[in-house]
Amino acid sequence: MNGPAFSADLVSNASEPVGNRIDCDVHVVLPDINLLLPYLEPYWRDYVVVRGVRNLDLTAYPDTTPLAARDDWRNISGRGGANLELTRKHVFEDLGGGTAILNCVWGAQALHHPHLAAALCGAVNDWLAEEWLDKDTRLKASIVVPWQHAAHSVAEIEKRSADKRFVQVLLPGLLEQPLGFEHYWPIYEAAQRHGLPIGVHAGTAYRHAPTSLGYPSHYLEDYIAMAWGMQNQLMSLVCDGIFAKFPDLKVVMIESGWTWLPSFLWRANKIWRAMRMEVPWVNRAPAEIVRENVRFTLQPIDAPPSQQQLDRTIEQIGSDRVLLYSSDYPHHHFDANDVLPGGLSPKFLQRLLSENALETYPRLQGGRA
Amino acid sequence: MSATTERPKPAAATRLKIVDCDIHPVPRKPEDLLQYLPERWREHHRVYGSHFRAPFREASPWPRAAPAIARRDAWPPDGSPAGSVLPFMREQHLDLHDIEFGILQVLAMATGSQRNLEYGAALATALNQWQLDYWCTPEPRLKGSIVIASEHVEAAVAEIEKWAGHPAFAQVFMTPRLSEPMGRRRFWPIYEAAERHGLPIGVHGGGYGGHSVTGGGWPRYYVEEHPSTAQSAQALISSLVFEGVVERYPGSRFIIVESGFAWVPSMTWRMDKHWQRLKSEVPHIKRPPSEQVRRHFWFTTQPVDEPENIADMSEIFDWIGWDRILYSSDYPHWDFDDPRSAFPFRMTPEQRSMLFRDNAISLFGLS
Amino acid sequence: MARHIVATVAEIPPGSNKVVSVKGRDIAVFNVNGTYYAMLNKCPHMGARLCHGAIVGLVEGSQPGEFAYTRSGEILRCPWHGWEFDMRTGQSRVDPAGIWVKQYPACVEKGSAIVEGPYKAETFPVHVEEEYVVLDA
Numbered sequence: 016m017n018g019p020a021f022s023a024d025l026v027s028n029a030s031e032p033v034g035n036r037i038d039c040d041v042h043v044v045l046p047d048i049n050l051l052l053p054y055l056e057p058y059w060r061d062y063v064v065v066r067g068v069r070n071l072d073l074t075a076y077p078d079t080t081p082l083a084a085r086d087d088w089r090n091i092s093g094r095g096g097a098n099l100e101l102t103r104k105h106v107f108e109d110l111g112g113g114t115a116i117l118n119c120v121w122g123a124q125a126l127h128h129p130h131l132a133a134a135l136c137g138a139v140n141d142w143l144a145e146e147w148l149d150k151d152t153r154l155k156a157s158i159v160v161p162w163q164h165a166a167h168s169v170a171e172i173e174k175r176s177a178d179k180r181f182v183q184v185l186l187p188g189l190l191e192q193p194l195g196f197e198h199y200w201p202i203y204e205a206a207q208r209h210g211l212p213i214g215v216h217a218g219t220a221y222r223h224a225p226t227s228l229g230y231p232s233h234y235l236e237d238y239i240a241m242a243w244g245m246q247n248q249l250m251s252l253v254c255d256g257i258f259a260k261f262p263d264l265k266v267v268m269i270e271s272g273w274t275w276l277p278s279f280l281w282r283a284n285k286i287w288r289a290m291r292m293e294v295p296w297v298n299r300a301p302a303e304i305v306r307e308n309v310r311f312t313l314q315p316i317d318a319p320p321s322q323q324q325l326d327r328t329i330e331q332i333g334s335d336r337v338l339l340y341s342s343d344y345p346h347h348h349f350d351a352n353d354v355l356p357g358g359l360s361p362k363f364l365q366r367l368l369s370e371n372a373l374e375t376y377p378r379l380q381g382g383r384a
Numbered sequence: 385m386s387a388t389t390e391r392p393k394p395a396a397a398t399r400l401k402i403v404d405c406d407i408h409p410v411p412r413k414p415e416d417l418l419q420y421l422p423e424r425w426r427e428h429h430r431v432y433g434s435h436f437r438a439p440f441r442e443a444s445p446w447p448r449a450a451p452a453i454a455r456r457d458a459w460p461p462d463g464s465p466a467g468s469v470l471p472f473m474r475e476q477h478l479d480l481h482d483i484e485f486g487i488l489q490v491l492a493m494a495t496g497s498q499r500n501l502e503y504g505a506a507l508a509t510a511l512n513q514w515q516l517d518y519w520c521t522p523e524p525r526l527k528g529s530i531v532i533a534s535e536h537v538e539a540a541v542a543e544i545e546k547w548a549g550h551p552a553f554a555q556v557f558m559t560p561r562l563s564e565p566m567g568r569r570r571f572w573p574i575y576e577a578a579e580r581h582g583l584p585i586g587v588h589g590g591g592y593g594g595h596s597v598t599g600g601g602w603p604r605y606y607v608e609e610h611p612s613t614a615q616s617a618q619a620l621i622s623s624l625v626f627e628g629v630v631e632r633y634p635g636s637r638f639i640i641v642e643s644g645f646a647w648v649p650s651m652t653w654r655m656d657k658h659w660q661r662l663k664s665e666v667p668h669i670k671r672p673p674s675e676q677v678r679r680h681f682w683f684t685t686q687p688v689d690e691p692e693n694i695a696d697m698s699e700i701f702d703w704i705g706w707d708r709i710l711y712s713s714d715y716p717h718w719d720f721d722d723p724r725s726a727f728p729f730r731m732t733p734e735q736r737s738m739l740f741r742d743n744a745i746s747l748f749g750l751s
Numbered sequence: 752m753a754r755h756i757v758a759t760v761a762e763i764p765p766g767s768n769k770v771v772s773v774k775g776r777d778i779a780v781f782n783v784n785g786t787y788y789a790m791l792n793k794c795p796h797m798g799a800r801l802c803h804g805a806i807v808g809l810v811e812g813s814q815p816g817e818f819a820y821t822r823s824g825e826i827l828r829c830p831w832h833g834w835e836f837d838m839r840t841g842q843s844r845v846d847p848a849g850i851w852v853k854q855y856p857a858c859v860e861k862g863s864a865i866v867e868g869p870y871k872a873e874t875f876p877v878h879v880e881e882e883y884v885v886l887d888a
Contacts, residue, residue: 029412033423057643067397078664080665081661081662082662084656095733102468112703128563136504150419159452162531166689169690180562189598189599189600189601190600190601191600191601192600192601193598193600193601193602193603193604193608194546194600195604196601196604206750219599219600222601223534223595223598223599223600224595224596224599224718225597225599225603225618226565226591226595226599226615226616226621226622226623227561227595227596227597227598227599227612227615227616227619228560228562228564228566228593228595228616228619228620229562229563229564229565229593229595230563230564230565231565231566231567231619231622231626231627232567232568232626232627233626233662233665233666234665235626235659235662235665235666236619236622236623236626238658238662239619239622239654239655239658240599240619240622242654243599243614243615243618243619244598244599244600246614246615247598247599247600247603247608247612247615248600250519250603250608250611250612251598251603251604251608254604254605254607255605261632264717272654273651274650274653274654275647275650275651275654277646277691277696278614278646278647278650278689278700279647281646281689281690281691282611282614282644282646282689283690284690284692285611285612285687285689285690286607286610286611287607288493289718289719290449290605290606290607290610291448292604293607294605297607302692307485313616315657315658316657317653317654317657317658319649319650319652319703324649324703327699328650331692331693331696332672333692342629346455347661348657348661359552
């Protein structure tokens with residue numbers, strides 16, 4: 016990609032049909048682990064009860080912070096994302112969503128015990144299907160997989176694949192090994208085979224300090240650091256040849272931010288030009304690989320102070336195919352219903368709100384099972 | 385916006401004098417440095433040597449792009465290490481590029497990363513004396529950086545006190561990959577001392593703090609590790625801002641060295657946005673992060689970012705602030721930026737002057 | 752173009768090069784496995800003298816972990832930033848719009864200009880006449 020081959024045609028006269036939006040990141044919170052007991056095998060049910068496995072609330076997502084949920088989106092217990100009725104109202108009625116992809120970012124994906132993690136992930140997916148997907152045909156979901164154990168993850172993918180309402184495989188953003196490593200390849204292979212993108216969601220299992228400098232003192236610093244972690248993961252996926260090995264695989268960076276993307280692409284291209292010999296399977300510029308195979312959900316928009324800078328950033332991204340509309344409900348990133356940035360042309364909006372998602376998630380239209 | 389990446393010829397004949405904010409000198413032979421160590425540490429060095437949170441005593445676990453990280457043409461004819469021979473450095477860089485001042489950044493011995501803190505402190509003292517005797521005194525254009533053993537805060541402060549005010553030293557030198565983020569309270573006495581003496585702190589990418597190079601584990605390839613200084617630099621700035629170092633030491637000045645710069649605007653946008661939401665966690669932060677960055681941080685340009693549309697670099701500088709950017713070459717390393725060709729886009733004379741000289745003259749108090 | 756006698760054949764054995772100045776431009780003449788190639792001694796990226804570059808082979812791989820190494824001695828890596836140039840053609844291996852790229856990504860808008868960019872080292876015809884290496888420049 017040389018020069019501004021892409022022009023975002025950013026003109027602020029947009030108005031788009033409500034109800035056409037595909038919201039690619041809506042959080043579901045499991046209010047209580049006891050809700051999973053009916054879905055667990057007896058051994059695991061007893062394990063959870065007798066051992067007192069409870070409260071797997073994530074360090075990465077404490078639910079009482081101002082970011083975790085907007086006040087007007089919390090239920091009477093003060094939780095956000097835990098009620099189907101509220102989610103429907105806010106995501107579909109208020110924000111104009113027509114379809115939503117549910118991401119249950121939950122503690123099973125941070126446990127060390129791979130078999131316990133697998134049992135709990137299976138139960139969460141069962142619970143999602145029965146308590147959410149069965150109750151509203153507009154709802155889709157990501158398959159929560161026990162990444163700690165690749166074979167178990169593959170088994171879970173195979174089990175869910177027949178249910179077309181599961182449209183993605185969900186991984187936390189920062190794990191034990193960078194995402195390009197062979198450990199994950201069976202997961203990618205199964206996902207590719209079933210037309211399931213890999214959703215890499217901001218967050219960390221804290222197997223490592225969230226930054227290369229160690230552990231910051233504050234949640235705010237950890238949260239901000241997720242963007243840099245995602246940048247490193249992108250580099251791993253490209254440099255380890257994931258898109259050479261799995262050419263039909265799509266990866267969606269969820270809640271990662273994206274205004275950093277141009278600077279990342281430039282730097283990736285620069286080091287590739289110097290060191291292509293080290294990774295010869297990266298046979299074209301990393302920016303091309305990312306534009307073709309990676310997507311980014313809209314919220315949070317780490318927006319510049321001026322519309323002009325935002326327009327320029329979108330132009331520098333160089334493609335109208337990489338952004339996917341999302342609210343990141345119920346996280347508090349915007350007020351009222353101001354989920355969209357200003358200044359987008361009708362064509363760009365159409366891609367953002369639904370076309371890109373339809374291309375990225377073939378199963379939304381009853382694609383490959 | 386032009387549809388081509390025409391590379392305009394660099395501005396011609398105004399032979400602007402240049403301040404190079406990142407030059408890496410290297411001891412020509414081990415004895416050049418070791419002579420400054422007390423006998424107790426000479427012996428320790430001989431028998432035990434470097435002890436890092438890393439598998440190798442000298443090499444990086446990601447092989448570098450070239451021997452000694454150097455440009456292939458930077459090896460002096462007598463076979464000495466690249467960057468170790470002053471006359472050759474003059475010929476190949478200082479004189480050739482009209483360098484008015486160069487800021488030395490001493491990576492040798494990685495004092496910030498040495499696990500044996502007293503050994504690290506002894507090395508720092510030796511390296512500072514070595515800079516003075518071998519570089520700054522014979523070549524007044526070169527300014528030293530006060531090397532410190534960052535993890536040994538008491539010794540680091542003493543080393544700063546020792547050299548502060550010496551005209552040959554322009555800044556304090558640190559690397560950010562330590563055992564904990566640099567903004568944490570343990571390191572505050574270093575910032576207090578630097579602020580008191582009006583010394584900027586140059587934080588050069590690198591170090592072995594023991595934490596994996598990404599929040600998701602250890603990358604495999606040099607292709608990944610080389611640009612990861614950008615993510616480390618962002619974590620550094622976040623730490624210095626949100627731990628309150630900048631608020632607490634309002635005279636503090638930090639230079640982000642050899643970590644790129646194109647990421648600066650989007651970093652400040654992200655920091656501002658989420659600080660707005662989570663302010664209550666950090667009530668000691670009064671000013672928006674972007675404002676703190678705008679006032680307290682500078683950025684050396686090497687390795688220069690190369691947008692797909694070269695003219696975009698000018699816009700990035702607009703967004704960062706033309707008063708924030710400092711030309712650097714990284715001589716003699718392979719990813720060296722030639723001042724004549726690293727910025728192939730149109731600049732006003734004032735912008736050119738700020739980038740190549742004026743910002744550095746002002747920041748370091750050079751004359 | 753004029754003919755310039757650069758050197759005797761013996762002066763530039765395989766794997767070596769000699770730099771000559773022609774009309775104010777430095778041209779590096781390389782002996783690549785017995786054949787001579789001439790290149791402007793200036794990397795199109797930032798101007799490094801290519802005569803100092805490492806001479807390597809061409810590594811390719813379609814899958815992670817594959818290193819198919821051919822054409823030993825025919826690829827020049829710039830002594831600074833390591834860009835790889837095919838010494839026969841001067842073409843860089845890292846040209847984003849290079850002909851060996853399998854496909855152009857669908858996301859790029861149609862009608863985009865494929866830009867020349869700084870990805871080609873300028874080459875010159877060079878041949879051997881008896882014991883002399885002769886350059887046309």
